[in-house]
Amino acid sequence: xxxxxxxxxxxxVVGLATAASLVQRGYDVTILxxxxxxxxxxxxxxxxxxxxxxxxxxxxxxxxxxxxWLADPLGPLSVRPAYAxxxxxxxxxxxxxxxxxxxxxxxxxxxxxxxxALPAWEALWRVSGTHNQVxxxxxxxxxxxxxxxxxxxxxxxxxxxxxxxxxxxxxxQIRDLEPDLSxxxxxxxxxxxxxxxxxxxxxxxxxxxxxxxxxxxxxTGEVARLxxxxxxxxxxxxxxxxxxxxRLVIACGAWSKTLAGQLGDRIPLDTERGYNxxxxxxxxxxxxxxxxxxxxxxxxxxxxxxRVGGAVEFGGLNLPxxxxxxxxxxxxxxxxxxxxxxxxxxxxMGYRPSIPDSLPVIxxxxxxxxxxxxxxxxxxxxxxxxxxxxxxxxxxxxxxPVVDPVPYRADRF
Ligand SMILES: Cc1cc2nc3c(=O)[nH]c(=O)nc-3n(C[C@H](O)[C@H](O)[C@H](O)COP(=O)(O)OP(=O)(O)OC[C@H]3O[C@@H](n4cnc5c(N)ncnc54)[C@H](O)[C@@H]3O)c2cc1C
Numbered sequence: 001x002x003x004x005x006x007x008x009x010x011x012x013v014v015g016l017a018t019a020a021s022l023v024q025r026g027y028d029v030t031i032l033x034x035x036x037x038x039x040x041x042x043x044x045x046x047x048x049x050x051x052x053x054x055x056x057x058x059x060x061x062x063x064x065x066x067x068x069w070l071a072d073p074l075g076p077l078s079v080r081p082a083y084a085x086x087x088x089x090x091x092x093x094x095x096x097x098x099x100x101x102x103x104x105x106x107x108x109x110x111x112x113x114x115x116x117a118l119p120a121w122e123a124l125w126r127v128s129g130t131h132n133q134v135x136x137x138x139x140x141x142x143x144x145x146x147x148x149x150x151x152x153x154x155x156x157x158x159x160x161x162x163x164x165x166x167x168x169x170x171x172x173q174i175r176d177l178e179p180d181l182s183x184x185x186x187x188x189x190x191x192x193x194x195x196x197x198x199x200x201x202x203x204x205x206x207x208x209x210x211x212x213x214x215x216x217x218x219x220t221g222e223v224a225r226l227x228x229x230x231x232x233x234x235x236x237x238x239x240x241x242x243x244x245x246x247r248l249v250i251a252c253g254a255w256s257k258t259l260a261g262q263l264g265d266r267i268p269l270d271t272e273r274g275y276n277x278x279x280x281x282x283x284x285x286x287x288x289x290x291x292x293x294x295x296x297x298x299x300x301x302x303x304x305x306x307r308v309g310g311a312v313e314f315g316g317l318n319l320p321x322x323x324x325x326x327x328x329x330x331x332x333x334x335x336x337x338x339x340x341x342x343x344x345x346x347x348x349m350g351y352r353p354s355i356p357d358s359l360p361v362i363x364x365x366x367x368x369x370x371x372x373x374x375x376x377x378x379x380x381x382x383x384x385x386x387x388x389x390x391x392x393x394x395x396x397x398x399x400x401p402v403v404d405p406v407p408y409r410a411d412r413f
Contacts, residue, residue: 002028006396007235007245009033009223009259012042013200013385014374015251016207020124021389023214025397031211032235032243034222038204040253041381044276044348046300046307048139048289049121049195050383051114052164055155056106056358057379058098069296074328076296080315087314090270093356093413106357109407111162113359113384116403118195120386128210133203137288139194140174142185142336148294149187156189166191180284182338196289198303200382223252226262228368248371249392254317254351256361256375263365265410269376271317271351275325276309278302278348283341292336297329299337308333308340309348321349354378362391363410372396373410 003026008015011033019029033039069077079087097106125131143149156166167190174188175181197203208218221241226248227234235243250259254271261267286306290299297310311325326347334340355361355376365371372395374388387402394401406412 002026003397004028004246005030006247006249007032007243008249008251009235010251010253010256010375011037011208011218012040012251012253013038013204013382014042014253014377014388015249016204016211017124017385017389018249018251018374018392019211019216019389020128020207020386021393022396023211023216024127025393027396028215029211030217030219032219032221032223034220034238036220037208037218038201040255041350041352042204042253043201044350045200045382046276046289046298046309047196047198047200047302048298048300048383049118049134049197050139050380051117051195052159052191052193053380053383054107054110054114054159054162054164056097056103056110058094058106058356058358059103060098060100061151062098074324076310077312078314080313080319080322082319083315086316087270090268090356093268097357102357105407106359107158109359112403113387113408114380116390117384117387120390120402124386124389128207130203130206130210133198133206134195135198136193136195138190138192139289139291140178140188140190141291141293142174142181142188143294144184144186145294146186152189152293159191164191165193178287178290180286180337180339182336184335194289196300197382202303223259226259228263228371232370233368246370247396249374250371251374253375253381254353256353256373260365260373260410263371264367265365265373266413267355267361267376267410268413269353269355269361270314272354272378273313273315273321273349274309274352275311275313275321275323275329275347275349276307277326277330277342277345278305278307279340279342279345280305281341281344282306284337284339286337290336292332295332297332299333305345317351323347352378353381359407360384360388361410362388362405362408364395366411
């Protein structure tokens with residue numbers, strides 16, 4: 001017998017994983033998206049199941065790096081002038097989140113969430129038959145200056161403190177693993193536990209297909225207004241039609257802020273725009289994910305080609321993309337892989353849903369017990385989606401959640 005009906009708004013990886021948890025526990029589920037599965041950030045990300053990343057973005061040391069990066073408009077971090085004033089309150093919160101005690105709190109919350117992230121995904125891959133779309137090749141973090149390598153050692157020590165394996169390697173060992181690399185790299189580390197999926201969009205579409213076989217209904221429509229009540233929530237769509245939801249999950253990624261605002265929750269959610277290019281025949285061999293933290297981009301070998309991308313651009317949800325950022329990334333990538341080709345490459349920009357303390361909002365709405373939030377996963381939404389689904393389902397069922405949910409609450413701001 002059904003435990004009741006849940007509407008999920010947003011068919012990105014977070015909405016899909018939430019639907020998966022709910023349907024397996026006996027709920028009827030409808031997913032509503034204005035476009036369809038994987039229309040947002042979930043379609044073009046770097047494909048990493050980066051559960052070994054436990055450092056928040058805001059750290060005391062980041063500022064030194066950020067000032068250098070901001071000086072270059074095509075560098076790894078930029079603010080579009082038209083958005084500079086709008087992002088200021090978010091930046092101030094980000095600055096506040098970089099104090100040592102706040103960093104320690106966010107790190108602990110990430111350790112707990114990411115620690116449960118992989119087991120949650122493994123269960124979902126198994127049950128949905130998508131386990132053959134995932135690999136554990138590890139990830140190489142590479143550096144080309146002694147100072148950046150030295151800085152990275154502090155982060156690796158922190159990861160090891162949390163039981164994460166990090167193996168520091170010299171330049172020759174690295175080139176043995178990745179023979180097409182130039183001699184620019186002076187050192188780095190292998191993180192063997194890091195995993196990646198073959199193609200994030202394919203994974204989402206496979207999950208959607210499997211969810212349909214489990215009875216989940218997919219509907220198309222853009223939610224414009226929420227009308228909460230004791231019985232649940234009325235949804236008013238852009239075309240004027242309405243839906244009555246008994247229980248509701250808002251999983252709209254970077255677009256969740258307005259809907260949460262209508263429920264009285266002022267969440268400091270903004271977007272870190274990221275860019276990439278996926279080249280079907282890159283002309284080089286990259287055997288596993290390569291991270292170049294000093295340059296703010298990664299190289300990710302996918303079933304559809306080599307994806308080169310990353311960077312953070314503060315520019316909100318409406319400004320057009322600046323494709324020069326992709327040209328700049330390709331030029332930098334060629335310093336490390338001189339043979340890299342870009343012919344036939346597909347360019348993409350996506351909207352990371354980001355909160356200054358680097359923690360998502362996984363929480364009941366502060367004033368409405370039948371409405372739940374699952375958004376704000378920033379750089380780690382693919383990684384954290386399955387555990388988010390489990391947490392939301394625990395909350396809806398009134399069960400003790402799989403991890404302590406307090407750090408992710410909507411009323412923490
Ligand atoms: C360049 C880049 C690289 C990344 N790399 C990684 C990585 O390697 N590993 C990782 O873990 N994470 C990565 N991320 C982050 C990850 O992609 C996101 O955190 C994640 O995809 C967010 O998923 P989501 O379901 O919350 O949002 P989205 O995928 O953006 O989905 C939101 C959905 O909501 C729908 N929607 C919005 N508003 C409405 C509305 N009003 N009504 C109806 N529907 C609506 C949209 O159409 C969309 O389908 C990366 C992101 C970027 C940009």
